[in-house]
Amino acid sequence: MTRSRPIVLLGALALIWGSSFMFIKVADREVEPSTLILGRLWLASLTLALVVPLLADVRTVAADLRRHWRPLVVIGLLNTAVPFWLLSWGETRIDSGLASIIQASVPIFNALLAFGFFHDERVTGRRLFGVAIGFVGVAVLVGAQPHAKLLGALAVVGMALCYAAGGLLTRRHLSAARPHAIALGTSLVAAVAVTAAGVAQAPADLPGWKTFASIAVLGTV
Numbered sequence: 001m002t003r004s005r006p007i008v009l010l011g012a013l014a015l016i017w018g019s020s021f022m023f024i025k026v027a028d029r030e031v032e033p034s035t036l037i038l039g040r041l042w043l044a045s046l047t048l049a050l051v052v053p054l055l056a057d058v059r060t061v062a063a064d065l066r067r068h069w070r071p072l073v074v075i076g077l078l079n080t081a082v083p084f085w086l087l088s089w090g091e092t093r094i095d096s097g098l099a100s101i102i103q104a105s106v107p108i109f110n111a112l113l114a115f116g117f118f119h120d121e122r123v124t125g126r127r128l129f130g131v132a133i134g135f136v137g138v139a140v141l142v143g144a145q146p147h148a149k150l151l152g153a154l155a156v157v158g159m160a161l162c163y164a165a166g167g168l169l170t171r172r173h174l175s176a177a178r179p180h181a182i183a184l185g186t187s188l189v190a191a192v193a194v195t196a197a198g199v200a201q202a203p204a205d206l207p208g209w210k211t212f213a214s215i216a217v218l219g220t221v
Helices: 005-028 033-055 058-067 069-090 096-103 106-117 125-143 147-173 179-200 209-220
Strands: none
Touching: 005 033, 005 069, 005 096, 005 209, 033 058, 033 069, 033 179, 033 209, 058 069, 058 179, 069 096, 069 147, 069 179, 096 125, 096 147, 106 125, 106 147, 125 147
8 A cells, every 4th residue: 555655646636636627617607717716715725724733733834934935925826826817717718628638738837947947957858859749739739729719728828837837936945844834825825815806806696506516625625
């Protein structure tokens, strides 16, 4: 079980992350993207606030939050608030399946950004050639979209770019922080950042149970 545990965990993560595209599509039918991520992020922050004390020493996590608050703010915006909105907005225009395929380009942008700005993470040789092929594939996929869906596809590309940059910045500036502090800190920053827009664009009528359930799954699972 010890050897298979990472595979099981990665499989579970893939299932959770992959299903999120479907739940976003469901919630997008009744609420604006900003309101969707408002509920998602505050639920995530509340969940983490309850779970983190069970998994890590509270004083250590609090110390990490104080010590690394500046990069936590930047990464909370770049790696959570902005890409969450881009994805939710993009899915108002394209199918969730296409969004998930484009999102898979994160490693491609990761390699490209590393090649240009993060020399200790560079990809060279045949791997760089593979990245170039992947980038062309993403460009073809996005370029093949009709005009009405093009902006949605580009929004998801922007999300992938944000995730790639956020991941590299996290490794560079938050490698000394506990993962619990990073998750809690970035979620709180992102939740605060989207609150005003989410409240302003909240629907006048109460959404249906499917929307509430989708946001609950997105925020907690």
